[in-house]
Amino acid sequence: MNHLPLIIKREYFTKVKNKPFIVMTFLSPMIVIALIAIVAYISKVNNDKVHLISVLDESGVVGEVFKSSEKIKYNVLDNISLEAAKSIAKETKSYGLLHVQQWDDFDAISNKVYFYSEESPSLIIISDLEKKIGDELTNLKLEQNNVNVATVHHSKISIDIVQENFDGEKTSKMDSLLKLAFGGVAGYLLFMFIIIYGNMIMRSVIEEKTSRIIEVIISSVKPVQLMLGKIIGTSLAGITQFVIWIILGGVLMTVVSLIFDIDMGQLQTPQQDMMLQAMENSELNMQIQNVMASFYHLPITNLIVAFILFFIGGYLLYSSLYAAIGAAVDSETDTQQFVLPILMPLILAVYVGIFTVIEDPHGTVSVVFSFIPFTSPVVMLMRIPFGVPLWQQLVALLLLIFTFMFTVWFAAKIYRVGILMYGKKPSYKELIKWIKY
Amino acid sequence: MSNLLDVKEVSKHFGAHKALNKVSIAVPQGSIFGLLGPNGAGKTTLIRIINQITMPDEGNVIIDGEPLQSKHIRDIGYLPEERGLYKSMKVGDQALYLAQLKGLSKTEAKKRLKYWFERLEIGDWWDKKIQELSKGMAQKVQFVVTVLHQPKLLIFDEPFSGFDPINANLIKDEILRLREEGATVIFSTHRMESVEELCDDIALINKSNKILDGKLLDVKRQYKINTYEVGIKTNNKLVLQNELTEKFEIAPANFKTLDDELKLNIKLPQGEDPNHLLSYLTTKGEVSHFVELIPSVNDIFIQTVKNN
Numbered sequence: 001m002n003h004l005p006l007i008i009k010r011e012y013f014t015k016v017k018n019k020p021f022i023v024m025t026f027l028s029p030m031i032v033i034a035l036i037a038i039v040a041y042i043s044k045v046n047n048d049k050v051h052l053i054s055v056l057d058e059s060g061v062v063g064e065v066f067k068s069s070e071k072i073k074y075n076v077l078d079n080i081s082l083e084a085a086k087s088i089a090k091e092t093k094s095y096g097l098l099h100v101q102q103w104d105d106f107d108a109i110s111n112k113v114y115f116y117s118e119e120s121p122s123l124i125i126i127s128d129l130e131k132k133i134g135d136e137l138t139n140l141k142l143e144q145n146n147v148n149v150a151t152v153h154h155s156k157i158s159i160d161i162v163q164e165n166f167d168g169e170k171t172s173k174m175d176s177l178l179k180l181a182f183g184g185v186a187g188y189l190l191f192m193f194i195i196i197y198g199n200m201i202m203r204s205v206i207e208e209k210t211s212r213i214i215e216v217i218i219s220s221v222k223p224v225q226l227m228l229g230k231i232i233g234t235s236l237a238g239i240t241q242f243v244i245w246i247i248l249g250g251v252l253m254t255v256v257s258l259i260f261d262i263d264m265g266q267l268q269t270p271q272q273d274m275m276l277q278a279m280e281n282s283e284l285n286m287q288i289q290n291v292m293a294s295f296y297h298l299p300i301t302n303l304i305v306a307f308i309l310f311f312i313g314g315y316l317l318y319s320s321l322y323a324a325i326g327a328a329v330d331s332e333t334d335t336q337q338f339v340l341p342i343l344m345p346l347i348l349a350v351y352v353g354i355f356t357v358i359e360d361p362h363g364t365v366s367v368v369f370s371f372i373p374f375t376s377p378v379v380m381l382m383r384i385p386f387g388v389p390l391w392q393q394l395v396a397l398l399l400l401i402f403t404f405m406f407t408v409w410f411a412a413k414i415y416r417v418g419i420l421m422y423g424k425k426p427s428y429k430e431l432i433k434w435i436k437y
Numbered sequence: 438m439s440n441l442l443d444v445k446e447v448s449k450h451f452g453a454h455k456a457l458n459k460v461s462i463a464v465p466q467g468s469i470f471g472l473l474g475p476n477g478a479g480k481t482t483l484i485r486i487i488n489q490i491t492m493p494d495e496g497n498v499i500i501d502g503e504p505l506q507s508k509h510i511r512d513i514g515y516l517p518e519e520r521g522l523y524k525s526m527k528v529g530d531q532a533l534y535l536a537q538l539k540g541l542s543k544t545e546a547k548k549r550l551k552y553w554f555e556r557l558e559i560g561d562w563w564d565k566k567i568q569e570l571s572k573g574m575a576q577k578v579q580f581v582v583t584v585l586h587q588p589k590l591l592i593f594d595e596p597f598s599g600f601d602p603i604n605a606n607l608i609k610d611e612i613l614r615l616r617e618e619g620a621t622v623i624f625s626t627h628r629m630e631s632v633e634e635l636c637d638d639i640a641l642i643n644k645s646n647k648i649l650d651g652k653l654l655d656v657k658r659q660y661k662i663n664t665y666e667v668g669i670k671t672n673n674k675l676v677l678q679n680e681l682t683e684k685f686e687i688a689p690a691n692f693k694t695l696d697d698e699l700k701l702n703i704k705l706p707q708g709e710d711p712n713h714l715l716s717y718l719t720t721k722g723e724v725s726h727f728v729e730l731i732p733s734v735n736d737i738f739i740q741t742v743k744n745n
């Protein structure tokens with residue numbers, strides 16, 4: 001008798017109808033969005049603040065550079081001592097005082113510029129000031145050397161190397177970034193999914209043990225069927241939760257940003273700011289086109305198919321182990337010693353993915369780890385956007401399927417014995433013995 | 438009468454531990470079969486083998502003339518000793534689920550559940566969660582779930598634990614009624630008085646071996662000690678007692694009577710007619726009490742396990 005659909009249905013509906021599950025499903029996106037909104041709001045308030053900077057220019061050349069903008073107002077002081085300037089800066093509640101000392105020569109100026117302030121100034125403002133003064137002085141020095149500044153600007157040539165592999169497929173820097181993002185998201189998603197729902201499966205097995213229903217069920221259903229039903233049912237509930245999170249998150253994000261007029265894109269770190277500044281030089285339109293083009297360059301079909309296969313394979317591999325742990329122990333507190341060895345290859349996979357694949361997606365380490373079944377789902381998913389030969393993908397997938405079947409068999413063995421064992425925490429030695437029963 | 442279940446020379450090892458050693462039992466059709474034994478004797482292992490939860494290493498099991506196979510799951514109803522239900526699931530939903538696992542259709546299961554819930558007066562529990570019920574109430578639900586699919590073979594492991602005397606009686610009557618309706622029952626318990634009351638046949642397992650089995654009455658006959666409990670009204674108890682000591686093997690007895698009688702357990706030699714004893718006693722005084730001592734299951738249990 002095949003009871004699998006019945007078991008899956010029960011597992012799914014008890015999970016989905018469970019109050020904590022419902023609360024988590026609807027509350028977590030709200031909490032996350034609320035946090036993002038708060039951060040965005042604060043940084044917006046921060047950004048909107050107008051900084052007043054007092055400038056004491058003893059050199060008399062750079063003063064003209066400081067034209068007040070929306071965010072920074074300059075108060076250029078003339079002909080007073082540094083001490084007086086400092087007190088004025090304090091009185092006017094300036095963000096700080098920029099002091100450019102007397103100079104003889106353009107090169108000597110580099111260590112003759114000081115910034116005094118109450119608190120340490122923000123990186124962005126300092127680098128902005130440095131850039132402004134530096135640009136102006138460069139221009140001045142060019143002129144001093146009888147070079148026409150306009151000519152120099154005209155003569156600037158920006159290079160964007162066109163990358164193409166031997167088969168004629170074009171790639172670009174943008175490509176690489178996008179690939180990284182794709183692989184990273186896929187790998188990380190799998191990692192999260194395994195941890196969250198693997199634990200859920202484990203708990204649900206323990207629940208059956210502690211409520212002592214297991215023997216009643218096991219007299220009508222094969223343990224393997226029960227285990228697979230649990231894994232599949234819980235996974236479906238997990239997918240439901242994930243989809244709701246994504247939809248709800250998207251909707252909430254839109255609503256919140258409309259209501260509070262917060263541009264979520266404003267959430268930028270200084271590095272991003274600098275990157276954007278650097279990008280402003282080249283044309284933005286070109287960039288957008290590049291991104292779109294890069295997107296089409298990605299091996300989309302391969303990505304999707306591989307994502308589905310490796311995701312399912314990797315997930316089942318790990319969740320069957322989680323089910324086995326649940327069967328082996330009596331309570332959740334006993335699970336730790338068994339969960340850790342499972343988590344380690346998973347964490348290793350993520351580290352290899354983040355550090356090695358980015359550096360060299362086709363290097364020895366990356367390739368080896370994309371074959372090892374316990375790390376291959378994460379690492380391979382991260383590698384595939386960079387183009388992995390089909391044979392490698394197939395070999396890794398076959399190895400994964402093979403190992404997956406083995407772990408399910410192994411887990412089922414432990415499960416079958418473990419679910420009927422009460423009262424003692426088994427050792428690894430005993431687990432090995434159970435397999436022989 | 439044919440046997441519904443034949444367990445033939447079944448052995449089972451767990452690592453170095455031998456849980457069952459060539460155990461055979463025969464459960465006649467329509468009987469209540471008591472499976473007895475001390476803790477850890479192997480009863481649960483045997484029951485699990487019958488339920489196909491574990492596979493025997495050796496031997497085979499015949500049910501209703503066929504070798505045991507997965508289709509027989511629906512012919513067996515099993516109430517394990519370690520039992521429980523999903524705590525946060527509604528009574529009705531989980532009864533339906535468990536019934537469907539035993540192969541009943543949803544509508545059929547619902548119909549039968551309604552009937553049983555009415556019968557045991559638990560109809561208004563349908564939408565309650567198990568965690569809201571008391572232990573005894575949950576046991577009732579569990580009993581219903583066990584018998585719902587009308588299995589040919591019912592296996593009850595300590596069915597009365599957790600019940601108050603009224604409900605235990607109710608369940609006992611239900612078990613007897615199910616037997617009337619044709620079910621065969623395997624009954625495992627440590628409560629010897631219920632074995633005495635219910636069982637037609639028994640088997641005793643100790644240290645992985647079957648050490649005793651048969652019809653309960655045959656077993657009792659086998660353990661009969663030819664001892665009679667007698668009470669005689671006499672004027673001189675001491676004289677009579679001395680007289681009897683010379684003729685028979687006697688021991689003091691203790692039972693309640695209205696008058697001050699001489700109370701003795703008299704053991705007759707093998708083959709001696711108790712009528713001779715009775716007629717002899719009547720010449721000595723008024724016999725108010727003459728009962729053959731039948732060994733209780735409890736005595737047989739303790740005696741055989743100790744001797745084993």
